[in-house]
Amino acid sequence: MGDLIKLENFSKIGPFMKLFWQGTAVTVLLSLFTVAIGFILAIVLATMRLSEFRPFAFVGMTKDGKLTDNPTLRAIAKFNPLSFLATAYVEILRSTPVIVQIFIIYYGVFGVISLPKFTFLGFVKFERFFPGIVALGMNSGAYLCEIMRSGIQSIDRGQTEAARSLGLSSFQTLRFIILPQAIKNILPAIANEFVVIIKESAITYTIGVQDIMSAVNSVKSATFTIMEPLLVATAIYFCLCFPTSKLIAYIERRMSRGDRRHND
Amino acid sequence: MATADTMIEVNGLKKHYNRGAIKALDGVDIAITKGEVVVVIGPSGSGKSTFLRCLNLMEEPTEGDINFDGVDITKKKIKNAEGKMVKLDIDKHRQKMGMVFQHFNLFPHMTVLKNMTLAPVELKKMTEAEANEKALKLLDRVGLRDRAEAYPNQLSGGQKQRIAIVRALMMEPEVMLFDEPTSALDPEMVGEVLDVMKELAHSGMTMVVVTHEMGFAREVGTRVVFMDGGRIVEQGTPEEIFGYPSSERLKSFLLKVL
Numbered sequence: 001m002g003d004l005i006k007l008e009n010f011s012k013i014g015p016f017m018k019l020f021w022q023g024t025a026v027t028v029l030l031s032l033f034t035v036a037i038g039f040i041l042a043i044v045l046a047t048m049r050l051s052e053f054r055p056f057a058f059v060g061m062t063k064d065g066k067l068t069d070n071p072t073l074r075a076i077a078k079f080n081p082l083s084f085l086a087t088a089y090v091e092i093l094r095s096t097p098v099i100v101q102i103f104i105i106y107y108g109v110f111g112v113i114s115l116p117k118f119t120f121l122g123f124v125k126f127e128r129f130f131p132g133i134v135a136l137g138m139n140s141g142a143y144l145c146e147i148m149r150s151g152i153q154s155i156d157r158g159q160t161e162a163a164r165s166l167g168l169s170s171f172q173t174l175r176f177i178i179l180p181q182a183i184k185n186i187l188p189a190i191a192n193e194f195v196v197i198i199k200e201s202a203i204t205y206t207i208g209v210q211d212i213m214s215a216v217n218s219v220k221s222a223t224f225t226i227m228e229p230l231l232v233a234t235a236i237y238f239c240l241c242f243p244t245s246k247l248i249a250y251i252e253r254r255m256s257r258g259d260r261r262h263n264d
Numbered sequence: 265m266a267t268a269d270t271m272i273e274v275n276g277l278k279k280h281y282n283r284g285a286i287k288a289l290d291g292v293d294i295a296i297t298k299g300e301v302v303v304v305i306g307p308s309g310s311g312k313s314t315f316l317r318c319l320n321l322m323e324e325p326t327e328g329d330i331n332f333d334g335v336d337i338t339k340k341k342i343k344n345a346e347g348k349m350v351k352l353d354i355d356k357h358r359q360k361m362g363m364v365f366q367h368f369n370l371f372p373h374m375t376v377l378k379n380m381t382l383a384p385v386e387l388k389k390m391t392e393a394e395a396n397e398k399a400l401k402l403l404d405r406v407g408l409r410d411r412a413e414a415y416p417n418q419l420s421g422g423q424k425q426r427i428a429i430v431r432a433l434m435m436e437p438e439v440m441l442f443d444e445p446t447s448a449l450d451p452e453m454v455g456e457v458l459d460v461m462k463e464l465a466h467s468g469m470t471m472v473v474v475t476h477e478m479g480f481a482r483e484v485g486t487r488v489v490f491m492d493g494g495r496i497v498e499q500g501t502p503e504e505i506f507g508y509p510s511s512e513r514l515k516s517f518l519l520k521v522l
């Protein structure tokens with residue numbers, strides 16, 4: 001151990017602390033943008049998955065407007081291309097490594113589309129930051145979509161039946177009955193996704209985003225020390241993630257305490 | 265069979281599950297007249313719930329048709345007044361059929377009042393003020409006016425079911441469907457719910473009631489329908505069904521429940 005970590009090496013990091021603080025800001029910004037993009041994308045995807053868009057319904061109908069007996073035609077009539085696309089997207093994104101997705105976005109997509117090169121806030125390189133949030137946002141959208149879908153589907157079927165039996169449309173049922181109840185299950189899960197992204201965003205240093213991990217790399221090449229900057233990074237990540245999870249757990253507990261109060 | 269007063273006419277209604285492996289409904293024919301109180305009895309799994317759920321298209325029938333106010337609601341498209349084919353608006357038809365469930369299905373995140381006024385206000389049937397006034401009147405009728413601002417989980421089972429009934433009544437339906445409305449209740453609460461249903465029947469509401477309460481069937485039913493194996497096996501007045509059952513299946517069922 002004595003060889004691996006030397007106290008005096010920490011003093012070598014001193015001059016680079018600014019890189020760590022800037023990296024921390026980048027990591028937090030990156031995560032916030034990622035969750036925002038992921039959230040919006042997830043709403044679109046979940047809406048597509050749960051939609052009742054059936055453009056080929058006419059195929060399954062007989063002349064007098066009844067449903068046909070032919071099982072193939074029935075299947076075609078039930079086919080929902082929006083739901084199919086959203087499902088395909090979610091499954092592909094969840095079944096491939098994030099680093100592959102990031103490289104495809106950075107080298108592939110933004111290799112073709114060239115981004116303006118500029119720095120904002122004095123230290124964030126837009127042409128690297130932007131592909132980073134796009135790739136992470138797309139990935140996180142797939143996971144958040146599943147969180148939303150399961151949150152929505154966890155609501156008792158009887159709720160939908162009661163609402164529909166009153167004559168409310170499927171959209172009104174979603175808006176007034178299902179979403180207000182589902183949001184309680186969904187919100188903590190979304191907040192947890194934020195913590196996951198803080199950690200996962202470390203991977204963006206591979207495309208040159210100057211986050212906390214990239215600060216580690218700079219120190220390593222300048223001072224030939226590795227464990228010490230890694231420990232600093234560990235401390236920063238822990239200080240970001242641990243209190244956030246605890247805060248989420250606390251809010252979650254308070255929300256469910258409100259539930260119990262209703263009960264008596 | 266269909267007369268001017270026929271409200272619902274069902275022909276050859278079938279509902280299959282698992283590609284025909286389960287025949288929940290295996291050919292049901294029935295005509296229900298305005299003001300009738302049809303009580304559906306039968307063993308568990310005989311298709312009673314499926315029948316009710318098909319009536320308002322909670323389940324899509326596999327075969328057969330359901331005419332409601334002269335419109336075949338199992339069709340995806342119907343001819344409108346000008347003879348053009350238009351999409352059938354099932355939501356519109358559901359507004360005319362109230363449904364009460366075994367497990368109440370009140371909306372837990374809304375007060376009793378909001379539970380009742382949401383649909384009529386959102387569906388532009390009445391203004392919020394009108395809806396509130398009507399809701400309070402209905403709550404009065406079932407003795408729950410003081411619970412208007414309560415949340416469902418502050419209510420007893422019997423209270424919940426009474427609210428569920430008046431919530432359905434808010435839409436001023438032409439017919440009320442009940443699926444075992446008292447089966448999930450503690451015994452001491454069954455009476456208060458049946459009383460509300462009796463009062464509703466006496467006010468002339470057309471009702472289709474699935475229940476195991478034979479006393480209610482006898483007293484309130486204008487017709488009793490016995491289902492078994494996805495079919496209507498026997499039907500008649502309460503006197504006929506309970507006094508002179510003809511099929512063996514009905515006889516053995518009555519032996520078990522009476």
Ligand SMILES: Nc1ncnc2c1ncn2[C@@H]1O[C@H](COP(=O)(O)OP(=O)(O)O)[C@@H](O)[C@H]1O
Nearest residue numbers: 281286287288307308309310311312313314315
């Ligand atoms: N969604 C479903 N999938 C498969 N089988 C079902 C489904 N719903 C009902 N059934 C079957 O259909 C039959 C009739 O059910 P149901 O109408 O609920 O009977 P009841 O209300 O008379 O007890 C039963 O055998 C039941 O298992």
Ligand SMILES: [Mg+2]
Nearest residue numbers: 312313314444
């Ligand atoms: Mg049943």
